[in-house]
Amino acid sequence: xxxxxxxxxxxxxxxxxxxxxxxxxxxxxxxxxxxxxxxxxxxxxxxxxxxxxxxxxxxxxxxxxxxxxxxxxxxxxxxxxxxxxxxxxxxxxxxxxxxxxxxxxxxxxxxxxxxxxxxxxxxxxxxxxxxxxxxxxxxxxxxxxxxxxxxxxxxxxxxxxxxxxxxxxxxxxxxxxxxxxxxxxxxxxxxxxxxxxxxxxxxxxxxxxxxxxxxxxxxxxxxxxxxxxxxxxxxxxxxxxxxxxxxxxxxxxxxxxxxxxxxxxxxxxxxxxxxxxxxxxxxxxxxxxxxxxxxxxxxxxxxxxxxxxxxxxxxxxxxxxxxxxxxxxxxxxxxxxxxxxxxxxxxxxxxxxxxxxxxxxxxxxxxxxxxxxxxxxxxxxxxxxxxxxxxxxxx
Numbered sequence: 001x002x003x004x005x006x007x008x009x010x011x012x013x014x015x016x017x018x019x020x021x022x023x024x025x026x027x028x029x030x031x032x033x034x035x036x037x038x039x040x041x042x043x044x045x046x047x048x049x050x051x052x053x054x055x056x057x058x059x060x061x062x063x064x065x066x067x068x069x070x071x072x073x074x075x076x077x078x079x080x081x082x083x084x085x086x087x088x089x090x091x092x093x094x095x096x097x098x099x100x101x102x103x104x105x106x107x108x109x110x111x112x113x114x115x116x117x118x119x120x121x122x123x124x125x126x127x128x129x130x131x132x133x134x135x136x137x138x139x140x141x142x143x144x145x146x147x148x149x150x151x152x153x154x155x156x157x158x159x160x161x162x163x164x165x166x167x168x169x170x171x172x173x174x175x176x177x178x179x180x181x182x183x184x185x186x187x188x189x190x191x192x193x194x195x196x197x198x199x200x201x202x203x204x205x206x207x208x209x210x211x212x213x214x215x216x217x218x219x220x221x222x223x224x225x226x227x228x229x230x231x232x233x234x235x236x237x238x239x240x241x242x243x244x245x246x247x248x249x250x251x252x253x254x255x256x257x258x259x260x261x262x263x264x265x266x267x268x269x270x271x272x273x274x275x276x277x278x279x280x281x282x283x284x285x286x287x288x289x290x291x292x293x294x295x296x297x298x299x300x301x302x303x304x305x306x307x308x309x310x311x312x313x314x315x316x317x318x319x320x321x322x323x324x325x326x327x328x329x330x331x332x333x334x335x336x337x338x339x340x341x342x343x344x345x346x347x348x349x350x351x352x353x354x355x356x357x358x359x360x361x362x363x364x365x366x367x368x369x370x371x372x373x374x375x376x377x378x379x380x381x382x383x384x385x386x387x388x389x390x391x392x393x394x395x
Contacts, residue, residue, distance in 0.1 A: 012200055022046070029049055033097055049083050052071065059103055087200060100198045106324060111185050111306075114331030153305075188250060190260055191255050192255070203258050203370070204375040214357070220327065226317065232362060258378075263363075352369065354369075
C-alpha cells in the first residue's frame with residue numbers, strides 16, 4: 001500500500017448522507033459533544049440534530065422503548081447542532097462536535113458467508129492460502145466445477161446436501177461452504193462494544209495485509225428481546241490474505257483499530273420502513289483512490305441466502321442473550337475480483353481510498369482507508385461512558 005501521509009478528507013454534507021426520504025424517517029445519531037466531553041444520543045430532524053440524552057442516555061436504552069420512533073420524532077430535547085457542521089468537523093477531535101457511530105452498548109456481531117457469490121470468494125481465499133497471485137487460477141477452477149450449483153440453494157435443504165456431495169466428490173468442500181449452505185450460519189463477534197467508528201472517520205486495515213477490501217452491509221439493530229428495531233449501513237472490513245491463511249485468524253482479520261464502521265444513522269422501523277423494506281435494500285459501493293482509481297459495486301439484500309430473521313434467531317435465543325441488545329452485520333454480495341495493482345492480483349485497498357457505502361433508505365457511510373496502526377486509538381470504553389453519563393446526571 002502507498003503512504004498514508006497526504007490523504008484527502010471526504011467532503012460530506014447533509015444532502016450527501018441523509019436518506020432520500022429523510023423527512024419520513026426516524027433517524028438516530030450519536031454526537032460527541034465537547035461541552036459534555038462525551039457522547040449524546042440524538043434525533044436527526046431535517047438538517048438539525050437534537051440532543052435526546054436526557055430522555056434516553058444510550059442508544060441501547062432508546063431502542064428498548066416501544067415508542068422509540070415517536071420519541072425520535074417528537075420528544076423535546078436539549079442542545080441542537082447543524083448536521084452540516086457535524087459532518088464538516090474532523091472525526092476524533094474531542095474539542096469539536098462530530099458524529100460517532102450511532103450505536104453504543106450493543107454487542108457488535110456479524111454473520112458471514114450469507115451470499116453465494118461472496119461464498120465462492122471465501123473458498124478461493126482458503127484454497128490460495130491468502131495469496132492473491134493464485135486467485136485467478138483458483139477462481140477459474142472453482143467456477144468450472146461449481147458453476148451455478150449454488151444458485152438459489154436454501155441452506156440446510158436437501159438441495160444443499162446434494163450440492164455438498166458434488167463438491168466433496170470434486171475435492172472442493174470447505175468450511176466456508178459448510179456455513180454458507182449448511183444448516184447453521186456463521187455468526188461471530190466482529191468488534192468490542194463502543195469500538196465502531198462512524199461516517200467521516202478513518203477506517204483501518206492492518207499494515208501487514210496486502211489483499212483486502214471493504215464489505216458493504218446492512219446492519220440490523222436488535223433489542224434485548226431479539227426484536228429488530230432498526231437498520232444502518234456498515235463496513236465489515238475484510239483482510240482476505242489473513243483470513244485465507246486460516247479461519248482461526250478471523251479475529252486478527254476482522255477486529256483491529258477502526259476496522260468496523262457503522263452509520264451514518266440508525267433508521268428505526270416504523271410504518272414506512274419495515275422488515276420487508278430491509279429485505280429489499282440495495283447497497284451501493286464506490287471507492288475513489290488518490291490516484292484517480294474508481295471502483296463501483298453493489299449488494300442486494302434480495303439475494304441473501306438466509307432470511308434476516310433466521311440470522312437473528314441464530315444469534316439470540318435460549319442459547320444466548322444480550323441484555324443491552326446487539327447489532328448484526330448481515331453479510332455482503334461484494335467480493336471484488338477486478339485487478340488493481342497487477343494482472344491476476346485482484347482488488348486491494350490503497351491508503352487514502354475513500355469508501356462510500358450508500359442506500360436510498362439508509363443514507364451514506366463514508367470513510368477513508370488508513371493503516372489500523374495509524375488510526376485514532378480507541379480510548380473511550382464502557383467505564384468512560386458510565387462515568388461520563390453519571391457526571392452529567394443522566395443515568
